[in-house]
Amino acid sequence: MSAVPLTLQLLNFCAALLLLLSFAMLSQRRVVNLVNLLAVQGGVLLLATLLLAARTGQHHLYLSAALTLGLKVILLPWLLHRLIRRLGVYWDAEPLLNISGTMLVGVLIVVFAFGLAQPISQLASTATRNAIGIAVAVVLLSFLMMITRRKAMSQVVGFLSMENGLFFGAMSATYGMPMVVEFGVALDVLVAVLVLGIFFFQIREQFDSLDLHHLEALREEAAERGED
Amino acid sequence: MSLELLILLATPLTGALTLGVLGARRFAPELNVGFSLLTFLAAGALAVRVVAAGQLLVAHEQFFIDAFNVFLVTLTALVGLTTAIFSRPYMRVELEHGRVRPLQLRLYHSMYQLFMTTMLVALTTNNMGLLWVAMEAATLSTVLLVTLYRTAASLEAGWKYFILCGVGIAQALFGTILLYFAAEHAIGGEGVSALLWTHLNGVKGQLEPAVLSLAFVFLLVGYGTKAGLAPLHNWLPDAHAEGPTPISAVLSGLLLNVAIYAVVRCKILVEGSLHSALPSQMLMGFGLLSVVVAVFLLWRQRDIKRLFAYSSIEHMGIITFAFGMGGAVANFAALLHMTVHSLTKSAIFFAAGHAAQKAGTQLMDQIRGLITLSPTIGWGLMMGSLAILGMPPFGVFASEFLILTTAMREQPWATPILLAALAVAFAAIFGRVQPMVFGETTAKRLPHPPALLPVFVHLGLVLGLGLYIPPYLADWYRAAARLIGGG
C-alpha cells in the first residue's frame, strides 16, 4: 500500500466518497438536502480534479476545475436553492420504491458496474483506473434515483448527479475531454438548468405543483376504431 | 475554413440572434424564410463543391464533409426552407386564433434558426464530442418550442422530451468518453485529435474491442433515444403531437435523420474494431422492434399528428433495420429511405397541420371530407399517406422495394414480421386517412390560403425519386453506401 502515492490514495478516497454520496442521495427524501448533497458531490469532484491536475500537471485540468467550481459547486446549487424557495417544494413524496429496496437494487447495480468496468481498468494506463467502475456506478445510481422519484426537482438533481458521474468518468479515464468539448458540455448543462427553471415556472402556473403525477395525461388510452 | 461552410453555419446562427431581437415583428416570418433560403443556397454550393472536389476537411479538421453527410446537409437545408415557407401562414393563423402571443413567436423564430444551426453542426462536425454537444443543443433548442402553446399537454410533452432525451444523451456522452478513452489508447494522447472521426476511422482497427462494444451500447442507447427507437421512443409521439406543426415536421424530418446519422457514424467505427456481427444485430433488433411496436400503436391512434409520429418511428425502424443488414444495396436503400421519408413525412405534417387548423381539432374522428373542403389539402394528405405507405410510384416504394428484397435474401426470418407490420400499418393509417379525406365535411373555410407549395414540392420530389434517380444523386448514395461499409 505504501507503494501507492498519497495523491492517488486521496483520489481513490474521493471516488469512494462520490459513490457514498450517490447512495446518500438515493436515500435522501428532502429536496433541500438533495441539492446540498449535489453541491458536496461537486466539491468532491473539484477536489479530485485538482488532485489529478497536481499529479499529472496537465494545465487544462485546472481550467476544468475552475469550471467545476463555478458551475457545479456554486452556480447550480444556488439556482436550485432559489427555485426551491420560490416554488416552495421542500419534500419529495414517498418514492415509488421504498428506500431499503432502492438501496438493495443500488448495491446490485454497483456490483454490475464494477464487473462492467473490469476490462477497461485492465488497460487503463491512467492513474485512477479503478475509478471508472465507480463512475459507471454513479451514473447508473443516479439513473435509478430518477426512476424512483416523484418530484420533478429530485429528478433534476438526479440528472445533474449523473452529469457529475460522467464528468468524473471522463477525468479518471482520460484526464478530461478536450477543452472544446468541456466547454460545450458545461454550456449545455448551464442552458439545461436555465431551461429547467423556465419549465418549473410553467409547470407550476399550470398545475401549481411540481408533482409528476400531473404529467401522466398523455398516454395510450383505449381508442375505438372508426370505419376501416 | 471553406466559405460555403462558413455561410452555411453562420447564417442560421446570425438568424437566431437577429430573430431573437426582431422575431416578433410582422416581417419576421419572411425574415425566417430569407435566412433559411440563404442557408439552403450555401448548402447547395457546398454540395456542388464536394461532389466536384471530393471530401472536405477544414478548420483544423474540426469539420468534415463527405458524401455521407453532404446530402443530409442539403436535405436538412431544403426541408428547413420549405418548413419556414409553410410556417409563415400557419403561424399567422395560430396568432389570429390567439394560440400564441407575439413574444412567443419571437422565441419560435429564433429557436427555429438555432435548431437549424445545431442540426447543421451535428452533421458537418468531425469531432464526436462536438457532435454530442450539438445533439444536446438540438434538444434544448426544441424543448421550448414543444411547449410553445403552454397547454398542460404541451408542458407534459416537453418535460418528457427534455428528461428522456437528456438522460439518453447523457449515456451518449459516456459512450463518447469511452470512445475517447479507447482512441487515446490507440493513437496516444494528443488530446483533440483522438475525438476526430477521421482519425478514429483511420485507426479503428486497433481500437480496443472490449471498450468499444461498451461505448457502442452507450452511444446506441443515447442517440437511439433521439432517433426514437423502441423502447426508447416514448417521448416522440407526445412531442410531435403537442408542438406546433412546423416543429413536428422538422423533428420528424430532420432530427431523427441526424440521430440515425450519428448512430451510423458510431457503427462504422465499432464494426471496424469489433469484427463481429454484434452491432449489426443490435441495429436489426432495434429496427424490427421499433417497426412492430410502432405499427401496433398506429392501430389505435385518434390524434392525426400522433398517428404520423408513430409512423415516423416505424420508418426509423425500417431504416435502422436496413443499416443493420448492411451491404451495398441495403445501405443504399436506407439512405434513400432517409431522404424520401423526411421529404414525405414533413409534407404530410404540412397537410395535416392545415387540415387540423381547418377542422379546428387534431382528433381524426372530427376531421371529415377534406377533399370537398379544400381539394389541395385533401389530395396532399391522401397522396402523402399513400406515399409514406410505400405505394409506387413514390420513392418510399423504391427504398422499401430494395430493403424487402434484400431482407428476403439476407434475413428471410424477418420478412414475415415486416410483411405483417406493413400490412397493419397500411390498415391503420389508410383506414384513418380515407374517411378524413373523403366523405361529408363539417368544417368552415379559413381566410388564409394554405401554403401547400411545400407539400407538392416535396411530393413531387418523392415521386421523381421513385421514377428516376439522377446519376449524380445515385453516385452520392453509392459513395455514401461504400463509406458506411459493406459496399
Add this chain to the structure above:
Amino acid sequence: MTPAQYSPLNACLVLLVLWGVIGVAGLLRPTSLRFVGRTLFPLSALVSVALAAVAGWSLGVAPERAILAIGLPDLPVHLRRDGLSSVFLFLLGAASAGVSIFAAGYFRRGHGTSAGLQCLQYHLFLASMGVVLLADDAYAFMVAWETMALSSYFLVTTQHGLPEIRRAGFLYLLIAHVGAISILLSFGVMQGGSWQFTFEAMRGARLPAPWAAAAFLLALFGFGAKAGLVPLHVWLPEAHPAAPSPVSALMSGVMLKTAVYGMLRVTFDLLGQPVWWWGLVALAVGLFTALYGVVFAAAQSDMKRLLAYSSIENVGIIFTAFGLAIVFDGVGMPMLAALALIALLYHCLNHAFMKSLLFVGTGAVLHSTGERNLGRLGGLIHRMPWVAWLTLIGALALAGLPPLNGFVSEWLLLQSFLFAHEVPHTFVNMLLPLGAAVVVLAAALAAYVMVKFFGVIFLGQPREAALARAHDAGVLQRLGLVWLAAGCIALALFPTQVIHYLRGVVRQLSGADLPAQTAPWWLLEPIPGRQASYSALVFLLAVTAVVLLTILGVRLFYHQRVRRADPWDCGFARLDARMQDTAEGFGQPIRHIFAQFFVLRRELPEPFDRAPRYRVLISDRIWLRLYQPLAGLVQRIADGFAWLQQGRIATYLLYSFVTLVALLALVL
C-alpha cells in the same frame, strides 16, 4: 415512326402513351360531359382497337426488348413483348374497346369524382395494365402493378360519399397492397442473390428447390390476392358493385387476368421448371374457389355482387387449368400441359368478353332503372330489348353452353382432365378426375346462376312500377354491347383459328405444344387420332337448320293463330307482379344444399304481422372465421402495447434503464 424501326413493342408503347394523354386531356374540361364522354372516350376506344390489332398481329412475332431511361439507378425500366404479353395485350385492347365506347354513353351528372378526373384515373388504369403486361424487370412491374391497384381504387371510390363504398375501397386497396408485398418478396427470392432485378437475370438464376417453392407460393399468394382466390376473395364482391359499371367490367374482365398473366410469367417463364406438386396446390385452391364462388353467386340478390362472385368462380376455373398444366408439365407430359395452358388462355379471353358484356349490361340496367337489387327488377326484356338479347348471349356463354364460347374453353379443360389418370403418381391420378367433376358441377351451377340472373332481371313481370319508365340503352352503349357480344360469338365459332395462335404462345412460354393439327378448319380436334372433336359452327348451323325447318313445317302444315290471355292463376284471381318468385327464392335450393357454406340469418314474419317481411342475411363464413378474428387479434396486441405506454415518465426511464443494462449485459 418509319416502317424501318416499326416494332409492335414501340407501337404498343405509343398507344399506351396516347391513353395517358387522353387521360390528362380529361383535366382540361373536367366537368364537361360532352367533351369527356362524347369525345375522349370514343378516342380511347379507337386506341384500344388499335392496341388489340397491334397485339393480335404481333402474336407470332419473335420477342423484342426495349430499355427506357427511367427507373432505379442500376435498374432502368426494361420492357419485353413476347407471345404471352401479346395475348393479354390483345385481351386488354379488345375488351377495353367495348367498355370504353360503352362508358362514353354511360357518364351522367352526379356528385362524386368529376368526369375529367375519372377519365384520368380510368386511362391511368388502362395504361398501367398495359405496362404490367410489358414490364421485364421487377421494379417496373411492381410500379405498374401498384399504379393499377391505386388508379382502380380511386375509380372504385368514385361515389366516396357513401360509407360502404369507402369501406369497399379500403378493403380492396388493403388486400391489393398485402398481395403486392408478397409478390415483391417473391421477386426478392427469385433474383437469387444476383441483385439483378431484370426478368432476364431471374430466368438465368437457378434456385435451389425450397427457394423456388417459396417463390412460387409467395407469388401464388400475391397474385391470388389480386385474382380473388379464396380466402383472399373478400374484397372482390365489395369492390365490384361499388365501382361504376364500366370500371367493374374492366376490373373483372381484364384486371383479374393480369394476375393470371403474372402467375404464368412467374411459374413458366421466370422459375422455368415448375414442380408437379405446386400444381396440386394451385389445383386445389382453384377448384375450391370455383365452387365457393359459384355457390355464393347463386345466393346473391344484388346483380353486380352476383357477377362478382361468378368472376371468383371463373378465376377458380382458370387456376384449375393452371394447376393442371403445372402437374402435366412437372411429370413430363408436355402435350397435355400445352392443352391445359391453351384451355387457360382461351378461358381468359372468353371471360374477358363475357364478363365485360354482362357488367356493362347491368350498367345499362342500372343506368335506366337506378336499381341494382334483383328484388326490384324484372320484365325488362320488353323495355330494353337490345340490352336483354345481347346480355342473353353473355349469360349463355358464361353458363358454358354450346355453341357459345364459354363452352369451348371448358371443353378443352375437360379434355385435358381426361388424361389426368395417366399421371404417374398414385392417389393423384385417382383424385384428379374428381376435379373434373367439380369443374362440371361449377359449370352446371353457373348455368343455374345465369338463369337466375337473366330470368329475374329481364323476364317475368316488372316488380316495381318505376320499371315502366326504363328505356333501352343509347347508341354508344349499344355499340359497346354489340362489340363485346360479337367478340363472344367470334371466340365461339372459330376456336381452331384462336388455338392456332395460342399454340405459338404456349410453345414460346413452356416449350410444350400440341401435335400438328390435321382437322379441317371448321373442326376443333386438339389431339388428332382421339376422335374427340367439336365444331361449334356446324353445331350452330345444325340447330338453327332444325329450328328453322320446324318453324317452317309448323307454318306449312298448321296455322299461325295466337291468342293472348292472362297467365294461369290457379283460380286465385288476385295474382300480381310482387307474387312472383324472388331472387332469394330462386337461390333457396342452393342455400339448402350447400348450407354449410353460408352463415344464414333469417327474419320470418309472424302470422299476425301488420307489415310482414321476410329477410335472409347471407354472410361469408370465411369473413367471420378468418378476417374478423384477425382484426381482433391485432386489436388485442395493440392494446397490449398500449398498456406499456402509460404516460408515467418513471416507467419510461425504467425502460431506458433496462434496455441499457440488458445491452451491457449482452456485450459483457
Add this chain to the structure above:
Amino acid sequence: MRPIELLTQLLELAAALAVAPLFLGWINQCRAWLQNRGAPSIWLPYRGIRKLFHKDAVIAGNASQLFRLAPYITFGAMVVAAGIIPSMGTRLPFTRVADAIALVGLLATARVFISLAAMDVGTAFGTLGARREMMIGFLAEPALLMIIFVASLISSTTALPAITEHLATQTLGLYPSLAFTAVAFTMVLLAENARIPIDNPATHLELTMIHEALLLEYSARHLALMEWAAALKLFNYACIGFALFIPWGVSTGQGGPLALAASIPVLAAKLLAAGGVLALIETVSAKLRVFRAPEFLATAFLFAVLGLLVHLLLGA
C-alpha cells in the same frame, strides 16, 4: 362420306323422331300392365301431339319472343342430339361435330331455354319449375360426366360412336366399372326425364311437379313441340345407355346395308326391354320429396365415381 353413312344418319334421325313418342307410349303401357289396370292406347302420345298442333295457341299477355322461341330451340336441340348418338350405326358423318361432352352441353342448353321460357311469364309456378329443373340439372350433370368419363377412359376417347365401337368390338365384353356406372346412369336418366322417383309425369299437382310446372303456360303447337322434345329426350337417354352399356348389335366398322338393316330390330328389342325396366322401376318406387333429389343424385354420382376407381384399380 360414304352414302351408307349418310343413310345411317338419316335413318337414325327419322327413327328418333318417329319412335320417341311410341317409346313413351310403350312405357305407359308396361306400367299400366304392371299396376294391372287397363292400359291406354300405345299411340296416345301421337294423338296428343297431333291434337295440340291443331289447336289455337294461347300465350300469356306478357310473354316475350323468348317464350315463343324456346319450344323450337328445345326441339331442335333434341333432334340434333339424336343425330349424335349412335343408336344404329357408329359411322355417322355428323358425330364428329360433337362428342359426349358437347352432347351433355347440348342437353344443358335445352334445359336452360325451357327454364328461361318458364320464367318469362312470371307466374310463381313457372319460376318454381325452372328452379327445380335447374337444380336437378346441376346435380345430374356431374354424375353424367363421370359416367362418360369411365367409358371414355376405357376407350380413351370422348366421341360417343368411337366408344360404342370400341366396346362393341371388344373381346372382353364384361366391365365391372361399367356395371357400376350403368346403375348410376339409370338413376340420372330417371331424374333427367322427370320420371318417378324424382318427378311424376302423370300428375298435375303443381307443388310436387317439375316438368309440368315448366310447361304450365304452354299450349297448342308449342306444347306439342315441348312434349315431343321430352319424348325425344327420353329416347336419346335410352340410346346413350345402349351405346355405353349394351352396344352390341349396332352396325360398326365397314358394316354395309345388311348390318344396318340388322341393327334395326336390335334397337327395337333394346327399346322394348328398356321400356319394361323403366316401367318396373317406376312401379316399385315411390316419388321422393324434392329435397331428397340431391341425395338420390349424389348416390348416382357416388356409383359413377366408384366405377371410375374400379376402372383405375382393375384397369377394366
